[in-house]
Amino acid sequence: GFPTYEGKELGLGELKFRTYPYDESVIITANEQNDYFKVVLKAMEEIYPEIAKKTKHISHGMMRFASGKMSSRTGNVITGESLIIAMKNLVMERIKERELSADEKQKIAEAVAISAIKYSILRSAIGSDIIYDFEKSISFEGDSGPYLQYTCARARSVLKKAKSSGSRTATEAVAVRLPSGPILLERLLYRFPEVVERAAKEFEPHYIATYLIELSAAFNNFYAHNKIIGSDEEDYRLALTEAVATTIKNGLYILGIKAPERM
Structure with missing residues (x-):
């Protein structure tokens, strides 16, 4: 008789493992394939138990326009x-x-275009549909990839201006005057490693996307209400600005998004 789709999938899994011996294989499909992969993974446990232990299936929703569902019938x-x-x-x-x-x-x-698309996908929790809005995705304000890029570029611009005016960078400062107490930015910066670890462990990149939005909002609020260059706490605030720029850049890198020097 003819092999089933599940049988072909098992053969592919064995061939893939033999060709590229891996520690873990993550298969991502649409939610419609959930029941199919339950059968595949159960069969794999019986036939290739070692491969089954290293195979993980993650399902996701579909990308839809904010204006409605994509359809080949309507040409949308x-x-x-x-x-x-x-x-x-x-x-x-x-x-x-x-x-x-x-x-x-x-x-x-x-x-910015690629950032807008990637962020719109990665900001969604695994399993949910992705509602793509063209205008919102390229907004330089709010919940978008370009907003993160803009914030990173703003922080870098402050550091560049400080350097050109003769101010010391965070790495050059010998003694830094600390503020009277911890602020929101410090608490957020401290959380970055644990957010990345959780995102990796749970296969949920949206944790990083959400964190970066919170950090960017906090920095922009700090930027709007505090003088950085020329303030009594200049060294500390520049160090804080540099830490924010580095953290956002690293977070964007993890999400596969570039951080332009200028916007």
Whole structure:
């Protein structure tokens, strides 16, 4: 007789393990495949128990437009490539008046477009549908990838300005005047390693996305209400700014998102 899909999946699993001996294999599919993979993994436990122990199935929802569900029947379907191009065009429209070279604008547009798409996917908890909103995804304010990139660029701009004015960076400061008590930024920075560890352990990258939004909001609030360069606590506040910039950049790197120097 003919082999079943489950039988082919078992053969593929054995071939994959033999070709690329792995410590762990994570298979990601749409939620519709849940029952199918329950059968596959149960059969794998019986036939290839060692491979089964190293195989994990994670299911996810589908990407949908905020305007409605994608449908091939109505023509409301978009490819990954065309989505990136559409996002780049939107970003270029947003930054066309900024004093940047044409090359810089192209690089920023591509980085921001990909950031908008990746963040919109990764901010969703595993298993839920991804509601994609074109305008919100490229917003430089609020819950978006470009907002994180903008905050990182803002922090770097402060550090660059401090260096050009002769202020010491965090690594150059010999003694730092500490504030009277801990602030929200410090508490958030302290949490970064545990957030990353939890995200990795639970296969939930949205923990990092949510954390970075909280950190960015806290820094922007701090930036709006506190003088950094020229303040009595300049060394400390510059050190804090540098820590924020480094943490956001590292968090974006984990999510596969670039952090442009300028926005």
